[in-house]
Amino acid sequence: MAHFKSMKRDFSIFLPLNDWRERLEPYLEQPPRKVLGPLFSLLLAPEPLLKWRAVSAFGVTVARLAEQDLESARVVMRRLMWNLNEESGAIGWGAPESMGESMARCPRLAVEFNRILISYAQEPTSGDGNYLDHEPLRRGVYWGMARLAEKQPDLVQRGRATFLELLRDEDAGKRALGLWGLGSVGNGPEVASAVRLLVDDHHVVVLYRNEQLREYGVNDLAREALNKVEA
Incomplete structure (x- = not known):
């Protein structure tokens, strides 16, 4: 003990x-x-x-x-x-x-x-x-x-629908998590269109990423995800 x-x-x-x-x-x-x-x-x-x-x-x-x-x-x-x-x-x-x-x-x-x-x-x-x-x-x-x-994006492809649902959630923190996930597993026009709707979302959330806890703008996460989805 x-x-x-x-x-x-x-x-x-x-x-x-x-x-x-x-x-x-x-x-x-x-x-x-x-x-x-x-x-x-x-x-x-x-x-x-x-x-x-x-x-x-x-x-x-x-x-x-x-x-x-x-x-x-x-x-x-x-x-x-x-x-x-x-x-x-x-x-x-x-x-x-x-x-x-x-x-x-x-x-x-x-x-x-x-x-x-x-x-x-x-x-x-x-x-x-x-x-x-x-x-x-x-x-x-x-x-x-x-x-x-x-x-391991290939292992989370079946979770893509869940991430898409989060983009429509009224909670900004969940929208942020959906964007983070879609940046890795999202592709196609449907995902790009859904992500694009949040590029003007100016809510700020606290998110733990890269072993750091800091503030992120939902719009910044949307642009980041969109760049990856469209790549």
């Missing part, structure tokens, strides 16, 4: 810093499973940047674990899935983001778990599915999908 508390304290101090990746590296010399516990708890951190850097560090650690023991990395992914299951009794804060980040950093896990992540955002046409009714959790799924799409 003392080891857990001291590591969590250390992470809380340096993860918000710009050199967090270098500071994390010595800890990865320990068994990754010991590192994941404190990081898992920090997914609930009230400080936004600390929470998001914990997501990034979680992905780094899971990818390292997969290199050493792929089955153990699968177990971690299943634990995140379990936390999103109503039967678990947990709320699952940070779980979909951590799934997306882990897959973005580990192609093998991306191949195995991408469909599950996307299923959390899509209502099934028939039968039971994994759709998350809780909107704040779905927002984490949208982020995870967009993050994965940056690295």
